[in-house]
Amino acid sequence: MDFGQSAELLARIQFAFTVSFHFIFPAFSIGTASYLAVLNALWLWKRDPAYLKLFEYWKTIFAVTFGMGVVSGIVMSYQFGTNWSVFSERAGAVIGPLMGYEVLTAFFLEAGFLGIALFGRKRVGDTLHMVAVTVVAIGTLISATWILSVNSWMHTPQGFAIDANGNFVPEDWWAIVFNPSFPYRLVHTVLAAFLTTAFAVGAVGAWHLLKDRSNRQARIMFSMAMWMAAVVTPLQILAGDQHGLNTLEHQPAKIAAMEGHYESHPEGAPLILFGVPNETEQRMDYAVEIPKLGSLILKHDPNAPMDGLDAFPEDARPPVTIPFFAFRIMVGIGFLMLGVGLWSLWARWRKSLYTSTWLHRAALVMGPSGFVAVLAGWFTTEVGRQPFTVYGLMRTSESLSPVDAPAVGASLVAFVVVYFLVFGAGVFYLFRLFRRPPVLDEDHELDKGPHRSAGINPGPAQEDSIREGAQNAD
Numbered sequence: 001m002d003f004g005q006s007a008e009l010l011a012r013i014q015f016a017f018t019v020s021f022h023f024i025f026p027a028f029s030i031g032t033a034s035y036l037a038v039l040n041a042l043w044l045w046k047r048d049p050a051y052l053k054l055f056e057y058w059k060t061i062f063a064v065t066f067g068m069g070v071v072s073g074i075v076m077s078y079q080f081g082t083n084w085s086v087f088s089e090r091a092g093a094v095i096g097p098l099m100g101y102e103v104l105t106a107f108f109l110e111a112g113f114l115g116i117a118l119f120g121r122k123r124v125g126d127t128l129h130m131v132a133v134t135v136v137a138i139g140t141l142i143s144a145t146w147i148l149s150v151n152s153w154m155h156t157p158q159g160f161a162i163d164a165n166g167n168f169v170p171e172d173w174w175a176i177v178f179n180p181s182f183p184y185r186l187v188h189t190v191l192a193a194f195l196t197t198a199f200a201v202g203a204v205g206a207w208h209l210l211k212d213r214s215n216r217q218a219r220i221m222f223s224m225a226m227w228m229a230a231v232v233t234p235l236q237i238l239a240g241d242q243h244g245l246n247t248l249e250h251q252p253a254k255i256a257a258m259e260g261h262y263e264s265h266p267e268g269a270p271l272i273l274f275g276v277p278n279e280t281e282q283r284m285d286y287a288v289e290i291p292k293l294g295s296l297i298l299k300h301d302p303n304a305p306m307d308g309l310d311a312f313p314e315d316a317r318p319p320v321t322i323p324f325f326a327f328r329i330m331v332g333i334g335f336l337m338l339g340v341g342l343w344s345l346w347a348r349w350r351k352s353l354y355t356s357t358w359l360h361r362a363a364l365v366m367g368p369s370g371f372v373a374v375l376a377g378w379f380t381t382e383v384g385r386q387p388f389t390v391y392g393l394m395r396t397s398e399s400l401s402p403v404d405a406p407a408v409g410a411s412l413v414a415f416v417v418v419y420f421l422v423f424g425a426g427v428f429y430l431f432r433l434f435r436r437p438p439v440l441d442e443d444h445e446l447d448k449g450p451h452r453s454a455g456i457n458p459g460p461a462q463e464d465s466i467r468e469g470a471q472n473a474d
Contacts, residue, residue, distance in 0.1 A: 008400050010408040011083040014415060016382075018076040020375055021419055025069030027374045030144055030190065031197025032062040033137040036117070038224075040133045044126055049440055050217050057217070057438045058201075061430060063118055066110075068426045072419075083408065087389050087399030091168045094160055094176060095150050102146035110139035141190065148189055152182035155381070155391050156250045168390070180250055184243040185381075191236040192377065195337060196370025198228035202340075203367025204434050206360035217438035219354050222363070226344035226353065233338045240334065241297075247381075248298055251391060252307055254384035257318045258327045259294055260284045261308040269294035269306035274328070277320040282309070316387065323384040330376040333369045340366055 005013075036059055043051035077099075080088045088096075116124055116132035124132070159175025160168045170176055205222030208215050248255045256262075260272045262282045271293035275284040292302035299306070309317045340362055347353045385391055389399045 005405065005409075007403050007405040007408050008397055010405055010412055011079075011400060011403070012396065014083065014408060014412045015076070015079055016379075017412070018072065018079065018415060018419070020378070021423060022069065022072035022076050023374060023378055024371045025065050025072060026140070026144065027193045027196045027371065028200065029062060029065045029069055030140045030193035031195075032058060032065065033140045034194070035197055035201065035224075036062060037130075037133050037137040040130055044130060050220055053217050053438055053440050054221055057436075059118055061433050063114075064426060064430055064433070066114070068423060070107075072423070075415075081401075082411075083401050083403060084389075084399050085401040087394065090166060090394065090399075091154075091390060094153065094168050094170050097170075098146055098150045098153075098177070102143055102150075106139050106143035106146060109142065110136050113139070144190060144193070145186060148186050149177050149179070149182050152185045153177075153179045154389060155179075155185075155385055156181040157390050157393060162393075168393075181243075181246055184239070184246045188236070188239045188243045188377075189374075191232055191239055192370065192374050194228060194232055195236060196374060198225045198232065199337065199340075199363070199366050199370045200368075201225040202229065202363045203365075206363035206367075207434070208437050209354060210357065210360050210364070212437065213354055215437060215439070217440070221438070222360075223348075223353060226341065226348070226363075229337055230341035230345050233334065233341050237334055237338065240331075245298065251384070253309065253312045253316065253318055254323065254381075255298070256307060256309045256312075257320045257323045257384050258380060259298075259306075260287070260320060260324045261294070261306060262310065262320070264306065264308040264311050265295070266305045268292040268296075268301075268303045269298075269308075271297065275324075277324050279320060316392075318384050318386045323380045326376040326379040326383070330373050330380060333373040333376070336366065337369060337373075 036055060039051050039055040039058065042048070043055060113132040113135040116129060117136045120132060121129045153176055156179045157168075158179045159170065159172035161171050163169050201221050202225030205218045205220075205225060208218035209222055212218070244255070259269070260275055260277060261269055262284060268291070270289035270291045272284060272287050272289045275287035275289075278285050295304040295306050296302040298304075309320070340359075343359055343362065344353060347356045347359050353359070387395050387397070389396050
C-alpha cells in the first residue's frame with residue numbers, strides 16, 4: 001500500500017500526521033496547567049467557592065487532555081526508530097540525552113505530582129496540594145523547554161562535531177541546548193500555548209454566557225480569558241516578529257519561502273499579501289503585494305535587498321506552498337486574536353463584557369483558533385526546514401530507514417484509522433465536558449469557606465449569607 005508515493009514522502013506524511021495530533025494536546029495542557037494553578041491560588045486567597053468550582057471543572061478537562069498527549073507522544077517517538085533510524089543513529093548522541101532529560105526532569109515531575117493535584121486536596125491539605133498543582137504546571141513548561149531545545153537544534157545546530165562515520169558528536173552542551181533559535185522558539189511556542197488555552201476557555205465561557213448570563217463561574221472564566229487575549233496577543237506578535245528576524249539570519253531560504261519570494265529583490269522586497277505559488281515556473285501567480293513593505297518589516301529599511309529562492313541552490317530550496325499559506329493563516333489568526341482582545345477591553349470599559357452577545361459569539365467562533373494557529377506555525381517552520389532534518393547538514397532523504405513504501409503506507413493507514421477512532425472519542429468526550437455548565441453545588445458553596453477554614457461550623461443564617469455572597473459577587 002504505497003499510494004504511488006515514495007517511502008520518504010509517506011514517512012514524512014506519517015510523522016506530520018502523528019505530530020499534529022500530538023502537538024494540539026500539549027499546546028492546550030501547558031496553558032491549562034498554569035490556569036489551574038492560578039485558579040487554585042485564587043481559591044486559597046479569596047476562599048471564593050466560584051474559583052474552587054472552576055478548578056474542579058477544568059482539572060477534569062486537563063486530565064483527559066494530558067492523557068491523550070502522553071499516549072500520542074509515545075506513539076510518535078517510536079517513529080524515530082521505525083522510519084527515521086538513520087537520523088536517530090547519526091544525531092542520537094545529541095538529541096537522545098535532551099529527550100532523556102525531558103523525561104527525567106519534566107515527565108516524571110508531572111506524573112509524580114499529577115495524582116495529588118487531581119485527587120489529593122482533602123488528603124494532603126491545601127498547602128501541599130497547591131505545591132503539587134504548581135509543580136505540574138512547571139513540569140509542563142520544563143517539558144516544552146527540552147523538546148523545543150531538540151527541535152531548535154535541528155534548525156540551528158551548534159556545539160557539535162562530526163566524526164569519521166558522519167555522526168554528530170556533542171562538544172558543548174550549553175551551545176547545543178541554547179542554540180541560536182531556541183529562546184525565540186520557546187517564547188513563541190509557550191505564548192501560543194497560553195493563547196490556545198485562553199481562547200478555548202473564553203469559548204466555553206462565552207457558550208455558557210449565551211445560555212445564562214447570570215452564571216458567575218462563566219463570567220469569571222470569560223473575563224480571565226479575555227484579559228489573557230488582550231495582554232498576551234500583542235506580546236505574541238512581538239515575539240513572532242523577533243523569531244522571524246532570527247529565522248532570517250539563520251534560515252534565509254525559509255523566509256524566502258514564507259514570503260513567497262522566488263526572485264531576489266536588490267532594491268527592496270514587497271510584502272505579498274496573497275498569491276498562488278507556482279512551483280513549476282518558480283513564480284507567484286495572482287500576487288497582491290505592497291511594494292517595499294517586506295524589506296521594511298524584515299530589515300527595517302524599505303530599500304534593503306532581500307534574497308529570494310533563486311539565491312540558493314535548487315536542491316537546498318524548501319517548498320513554498322505550505323509555508324506560504326500556513327504562515328498567512330498563523331498571522332491572520334494572530335491579528336484576529338488581537339481584535340477580540342481589544343474588543344473585550346472596549347466591552348469591559350462599556351460595562352458590557354458579560355452582556356455583549358456579538359462578543360460572545362465571536363469568542364465562541366475563535367475557540368479553536370489557537371489550535372489552528374499552532375499547527376499552522378508548526379507546518380511553517382518544519383516544512384520550511386526542508387530538504388533537511390538537521391538544517392544544512394543532513395538531508396531528509398539521508399535520514400530515512402531502509403523501509404519500503406508499502407510498509408510505511410500500511411502503517412500510515414493504520415495510524416489514521418486508530419487515531420480518528422481513539423482520539424475522536426476523546427475529543428467528543430471533551431466537548432461533552434465543555435457543555436456542562438459550571439454551576440455551584442452545595443459542597444462548593446459551603447466547603448472550606450472563610451468560617452470553615454477557621455475551624456468554625458457556620459449556622460443556617462451564616463450559610464445563607466455565604467450562599468448569597470457567592471451568588472451576588474462579580
